[in-house]
Amino acid sequence: MRHNGRAPIKASRMRPEHLNLREGETPLAVCPDCESWHRLTRSMISPHRDSSDKPVKSGERRYFGDKPERRRRCPGSAQRITIDLTPEQWGQALLAADSTAAGRHSARVTRKPRTAVPTPVTRLASLPAPSARLLAVRDQARAAVHVHRSECEVCRTGRARCPGGRELEIRAGHTDASVRFVHEQHEAALRAMAAPAAPRRQQWRRVNAAVKRTDQQRSTRPAGDAPKDGGPSVPETPVRITA
Template sequence: MPARTRTKRRSSLPPLKLSTLLPSHYNLRPDEVNTVACPDCQTWQRIMGDKTKTIRDHYSTDLSGAELGAGQRDTRCPSARRIVEIDVTIAQWAQQVEEGSTQVAARRPTKVLRKVPTPKPAALHQLAPAAPTADSARRASEAHRARCAECSGTETCPTGLRLEGDVRVLRYREPQRVAAQARAEQEQRRAERRRAGQESGRRRAEWAGVRLRVLAADILRELPLGGAVGPIRGVEVPADHEDTREVSRARAEARTEQAIRAASPVRCEAA
């Protein structure tokens, strides 16, 4: 960009204090050029001067003559050559920048954890059929013979023969299946007894941990309190067979009538 005529006049705006800006809007690193974000045009500008610090003389658009459009004028920024007061030390500025970066890192969203979809139960036609037994095979064979027209007392269709063969095989394997089922049920009962024993052991360990505190609380509860008032005694319950509600109502009416007579003006004049 070609050089431009710069003025030595200072900006009429009040001095800009760095303590009023965010730490991310200026740079005070000793090994770099001190810069500040112009509060008017929002562009980064150098901080010029040795004794009196000022913002570099710049324009609002900061464009060259070739880049300006037709009828567009490049105006001087109001904060050009504005006095800058560096009222923040480098250590303070570095600490503010570190604290700001820590807060920004804490505000960043954490990793999104996808919700595990709830498993859907399988449909009825997708469920695996139960293992056949000798009884279920026999019922299936009898139902087939009752519906099949080819199966009679002396003849049997191929499907009927297959079902009868399944019945024979399952009857042969029935003792093994019953024994395996009994072993599985026995193992399940053993596992339940082990879990019950572990639960009782855990409860005993918990009670052993709080037993002394419970005993101390019971002893303190039985000790009499110093300076305490004795138990509150309520109205004695009548031992006769009178209707306590009717008696209370009659007594209340008598007290009301006595109060009316005491406040009656006729009685006062007579007295």
């Protein structure tokens, strides 16, 4: 393999991350033209094709056995590399380059936006709103009343009701009352949750009488708990017992 006629490139002038001079491994270098890794053979970059060049479509072959066109030979092939570094020196230069690149990184910490805090469960209404099933039953009851009034000759006049129409109206009234009751309970629960808490003094004023009554009962000694006469006396001063 003959060199490409260019001047040799010293390894000390190349970027340390573009070389691989580890002991026990095949020496590698980055081609200065196509910037791809290749093996060093006799201190020269192995011949290779230009990876950045796209192959030309030649169409049909001119004759049997003709080879299709491929990528052109990279001009950096057989480039001489003068290894003027030891593996230790190359390793130190690689570490220095890594530390320099790490020092260029910004030390600014980008804080993520805080996530929205969901509403606590204690602030949610404990009583749910009317369910979809209950609302559907109410709509069906109302529709049944309207259909019956349009078809029944007695109920159509509005002056009287047949037994069937009266029963349908009663059912519709019951479902309306159920929906209104659930609505009122739900709104009352929402108002109770939204109402501000009573002040501390007002809360204490509500239970002050009961607390005083309890304190008086605790301070009064119950009858019948006093020791009876003739029972064992309890020493009031320290007593030394000798064997």
